[in-house]
Amino acid sequence: MELPDPEKLPRREYLRALVASGGAAALSACLDFTGDDSDGDRPSGDEDRPTGDPETRPPRQHAWNDALGTDEHGNVVPPEHHVLVALDLDGQPEAEDREQVEAAFRSLEQAYAYDSEGLLFTVGYSPEYFEQIGAASPIPQPEALTSTETPAFDEFDALVHLASDEPAIVLEAEEALFGEVSEPNGVEMEQTLEGIFERAEPRRTGFVGDGLPTQYTDESGVPEGVPEAFTHESGVQGTIPEDAPFFMGFKSGFANSQAPEDRVTIEDGPYEGGTTTHIESLDLQLDTWFNQDGRFLRVAQMFSPEHAREEMVDGIGENLGASTDIEQFVDQTSEDARDGIVGHAQKAARARDDDGTPPLLRRDFNTVDNEWPGLHFLSHQRTIDDFVRVRQAMAGEDLAGEGIGQNHNNGILQYIFVNRRGNLLVPPRERRSLPEL
Amino acid sequence: MTMKEDDTTDGRNRFSRRGFLAVSSVATVGVAGCLGGEDDDSDDTGEENEDGTAPDVVEEDDVPGPDPPVVDDPPAAVYKPTHRESMGLLDTVQVGDYLLLPHFTFPHRFWLMRGDDDEPTVADPEDPGLHFMFAFWDAETGNMLPVDITESMTVRQDGNIVDRRDMWPMIAQSMGFHFGDNISLPEEGTYEIEVQLNPIRARKTGAFEGRFEEPVSTEFTFEFDREAQQLATEGVEFLPEEEWGERGALELMDHSGHDHGDHDNGHNDHGDDSHDHGEHDDEHGHDDHNGHDDHEDHDGDHDHGEMGHGEMVLPPADEYPGVDLGVHSSGDADFVVRYIEDSRLAEDGDNYLFISPRTPYNRIPLPDMSLSIEGEIMEAMEDEKRPQQTLDDELGHHYGMTISLEPGDSFEIVVETPPQVSRHQGYETAFLDMPTMTVEFEQ
Numbered sequence: 001m002e003l004p005d006p007e008k009l010p011r012r013e014y015l016r017a018l019v020a021s022g023g024a025a026a027l028s029a030c031l032d033f034t035g036d037d038s039d040g041d042r043p044s045g046d047e048d049r050p051t052g053d054p055e056t057r058p059p060r061q062h063a064w065n066d067a068l069g070t071d072e073h074g075n076v077v078p079p080e081h082h083v084l085v086a087l088d089l090d091g092q093p094e095a096e097d098r099e100q101v102e103a104a105f106r107s108l109e110q111a112y113a114y115d116s117e118g119l120l121f122t123v124g125y126s127p128e129y130f131e132q133i134g135a136a137s138p139i140p141q142p143e144a145l146t147s148t149e150t151p152a153f154d155e156f157d158a159l160v161h162l163a164s165d166e167p168a169i170v171l172e173a174e175e176a177l178f179g180e181v182s183e184p185n186g187v188e189m190e191q192t193l194e195g196i197f198e199r200a201e202p203r204r205t206g207f208v209g210d211g212l213p214t215q216y217t218d219e220s221g222v223p224e225g226v227p228e229a230f231t232h233e234s235g236v237q238g239t240i241p242e243d244a245p246f247f248m249g250f251k252s253g254f255a256n257s258q259a260p261e262d263r264v265t266i267e268d269g270p271y272e273g274g275t276t277t278h279i280e281s282l283d284l285q286l287d288t289w290f291n292q293d294g295r296f297l298r299v300a301q302m303f304s305p306e307h308a309r310e311e312m313v314d315g316i317g318e319n320l321g322a323s324t325d326i327e328q329f330v331d332q333t334s335e336d337a338r339d340g341i342v343g344h345a346q347k348a349a350r351a352r353d354d355d356g357t358p359p360l361l362r363r364d365f366n367t368v369d370n371e372w373p374g375l376h377f378l379s380h381q382r383t384i385d386d387f388v389r390v391r392q393a394m395a396g397e398d399l400a401g402e403g404i405g406q407n408h409n410n411g412i413l414q415y416i417f418v419n420r421r422g423n424l425l426v427p428p429r430e431r432r433s434l435p436e437l
Numbered sequence: 438m439t440m441k442e443d444d445t446t447d448g449r450n451r452f453s454r455r456g457f458l459a460v461s462s463v464a465t466v467g468v469a470g471c472l473g474g475e476d477d478d479s480d481d482t483g484e485e486n487e488d489g490t491a492p493d494v495v496e497e498d499d500v501p502g503p504d505p506p507v508v509d510d511p512p513a514a515v516y517k518p519t520h521r522e523s524m525g526l527l528d529t530v531q532v533g534d535y536l537l538l539p540h541f542t543f544p545h546r547f548w549l550m551r552g553d554d555d556e557p558t559v560a561d562p563e564d565p566g567l568h569f570m571f572a573f574w575d576a577e578t579g580n581m582l583p584v585d586i587t588e589s590m591t592v593r594q595d596g597n598i599v600d601r602r603d604m605w606p607m608i609a610q611s612m613g614f615h616f617g618d619n620i621s622l623p624e625e626g627t628y629e630i631e632v633q634l635n636p637i638r639a640r641k642t643g644a645f646e647g648r649f650e651e652p653v654s655t656e657f658t659f660e661f662d663r664e665a666q667q668l669a670t671e672g673v674e675f676l677p678e679e680e681w682g683e684r685g686a687l688e689l690m691d692h693s694g695h696d697h698g699d700h701d702n703g704h705n706d707h708g709d710d711s712h713d714h715g716e717h718d719d720e721h722g723h724d725d726h727n728g729h730d731d732h733e734d735h736d737g738d739h740d741h742g743e744m745g746h747g748e749m750v751l752p753p754a755d756e757y758p759g760v761d762l763g764v765h766s767s768g769d770a771d772f773v774v775r776y777i778e779d780s781r782l783a784e785d786g787d788n789y790l791f792i793s794p795r796t797p798y799n800r801i802p803l804p805d806m807s808l809s810i811e812g813e814i815m816e817a818m819e820d821e822k823r824p825q826q827t828l829d830d831e832l833g834h835h836y837g838m839t840i841s842l843e844p845g846d847s848f849e850i851v852v853e854t855p856p857q858v859s860r861h862q863g864y865e866t867a868f869l870d871m872p873t874m875t876v877e878f879e880q
């Protein structure tokens with residue numbers, strides 16, 4: 001893949017583009033750009049970057065919250081850069097291969113601190129993996145969840161989700177898993193995945209964080225890589241707010257809308273302490289969202305009509321603190337729909353637990369993998385059924401036809417296009433390497 | 438009524454019209470009266486240069502595109518717009534259970550319905566491109582399917598996405614119910630267009646039951662070239678200025694192709710599925726459905742019940758079965774109301790209340806509204822019921838509900854949400870504020 005040109009892109013966009021490109025050359029360019037020693041043997045971003053200790057990592061792979069920072073309201077701040085590395089088994093694995101795989105993962109844990117400045121990762125396994133090793137899959141195959149989607153389905157065997165605030169680290173860790181970098185952050189890789197896993201498609205990347213989407217846009221607020229036709233000289237309704245963490249211009253992941261890690265953790269059986277992952281890859285339609293729609297409609301469709309009428313959301317929603325207060329509008333969802341408009345958060349909140357706990361823990365991020373604004377909606381939940389239930393509540397097909405359309409005026413359905421779905425089992429850390437063998 | 442150039446704050450001259458062909462009928466828009474709507478030839482000056490060659494594609498910015506005047510202070514009712522649009526037609530294609538006709542005109546303003554707001558939202562064209570429209574029918578019967586199927590369109594150039602969106606369900610006086618939107622096309626060239634038609638989730642009865650259940654898609658290539666731009670613009674016909682804003686409506690266009698250009702460059706990639714125009718012309722005629730019986734205000738003599746493929750309008754009121762409970766008016770829409778005893782459409786073959794809302798003058802169905810029934814008769818019912826949007830292969834689009842009525846009963850039809858369809862010029866001020874109608878079952 002041709003590497004991006006540092007002369008032509010702003011700094012953050014250039015680094016994002018390198019993460020998207022991937023590979024040793026991108027890593028090298030990334031380190032050159034950040035002014036680091038890049039002799040190939042010790043391509044760490046920072047001479048003084050802390051290393052890590054595998055012994056102190058928690059038993060749950062998905063226990064990231066304590067390692068992540070929070071904002072002033074107590075909302076967890078996700079890592080900025082993400083790579084989803086798809087893996088296929090390279091032949092039939094043996095039980096003794098587990099040690100090699102585990103050594104590779106432990107080497108990464110040794111190389112980086114367990115925080116956003118370092119590296120967070122999870123390893124998950126698909127139904128294909130269990131089929132290939134002759135075990136019953138603890139999770140179902142992905143399927144279309146709404147009547148208007150025709151997604152592709154993940155077919156790879158396993159997936160490593162790498163996340164860090166440092167673009168060089170996600171690139172370096174990815175390369176290290178395949179032996180392209182021998183000493184990430186100066187720590188020797190005891191083993192790699194070579195011979196057991198090989199790269200599979202698709203490789204996905206993305207970013208999330210205050211102001212990141214607009215960093216990756218041209219001066220008219222349009223995502224980089226999006227054709228000129230997308231731009232609007234008029235800027236009638238404005239574009240992506242400068243401080244928005246997501247393309248659609250609002251904060252998300254409010255503490256009160258996120259499942260606690262306990263809620264998404266498997267409670268018993270062989271995978272006790274693990275979780276599941278669903279990844280839904282979407283294209284977004286931002287022209288309609290920012291240019292045909294006004295702010296009232298954006299707030300009404302993202303949150304609820306009452307949020308718009310009561311002007312409850314300022315800007316990107318910073319004023320909401322840690323809660324969208326969506327609970328109080330859940331009961332009027334059907335009534336709002338009959339009146340002609342219903343909110344995304346409002347619909348999804350219908351699937352909360354009886355005590356109001358949300359069942360999904362979102363770890364989603366923006367992407368321009370398709371050279372078009374998109375989102376990799378990655379979430380953890382105790383069971384895939386939890387995801388299906390929430391996603392179908394969000395689809396609101398039960399509400400359509402009575403004042404709102406299947407997609408129009410029906411939350412944000414009109415602005416998202418599902419391209420791909422996949423389900424993964426994320427075992428507890430002690431079983432993360434070739435489970436069931 | 439007075440004409441005006443679009444005088445909104447973001448007036449048209451702010452928008453680049455790069456790449457748009459400035460044919461005369463376009464360039465002279467705004468010269469009131471010089472483009473009489475009854476003069477179908479328009480003015481040909483400038484369609485050719487003085488030496489007889491074709492006009493040049495104008496590349497300069499700020500060339501006035503075909504941005505027709507709007508009517509100042511239109512009535513809160515269906516009214517005659519300033520012009521009739523020009524269209525290019527692409528090949529009709531069968532896609533699953535659907536027969537799809539893609540067509541296009543120049544990008545223009547239209548009005549979005551978002552919830553129960555009294556004022557529709559204006560969608561202005563802002564970039565060069567085209568207004569794409571998709572009409573569709575049941576491929577088997579030619580019946581129209583005027584409901585929200587959430588049609589989406591993806592435009593690619595050399596494999597890269599140029600645009601991807603759900604098209605708006607929309608009504609136009611001359612084109613009836615369709616899906617459409619303004620699509621920016623950055624430059625002349627070849628585009629790949631993928632259209633997905635989704636399942637019909639409205640209640641389906643009769644031969645429609647169990648059909649239209651799967652999302653289906655088709656792809657074709659589209660040549661955005663001078664010919665396409667000419668087709669999109671040069672057939673614009675202006676009505677005499679004194680008619681602008683008058684209560685009334687344009688007739689439906691005949692889409693069979695002879696009045697409007699077929700765009701030769703639209704190639705269908707699925708030739709096997711492709712149907713030639715007119716294939717369904719004669720099989721399911723509703724030729725007698727074109728009388729403008731409810732209103733007299735038609736100045737044309739065309740017969741426009743079909744579009745070369747299938748039906749475009751609903752039957753007149755007197756063609757429906759059952760006890761005639763009248764044609765009621767609300768927000769300038771006509772509601773044909775019937776009481777059908779022992780109906781297959783009712784639960785357990787019981788009795789059925791049939792409500793068919795349509796536009797005045799040309800009987801275009803008004804879908805995706807929310808209705809309820811109020812009155813003493815409802816108090817006797819155990820469950821909360823409301824009329825359900827229904828597509829029936831015989832009775833067509835309507836709202837229906839199982840009910841039991843006696844002569845002497847009366848009830849109210851309440852429009853909780855007006856039709857959630859976007860509107861072309863002439864419909865944007867109608868079907869908004871829709872007062873309750875009282876229906877009496879006379880002794």
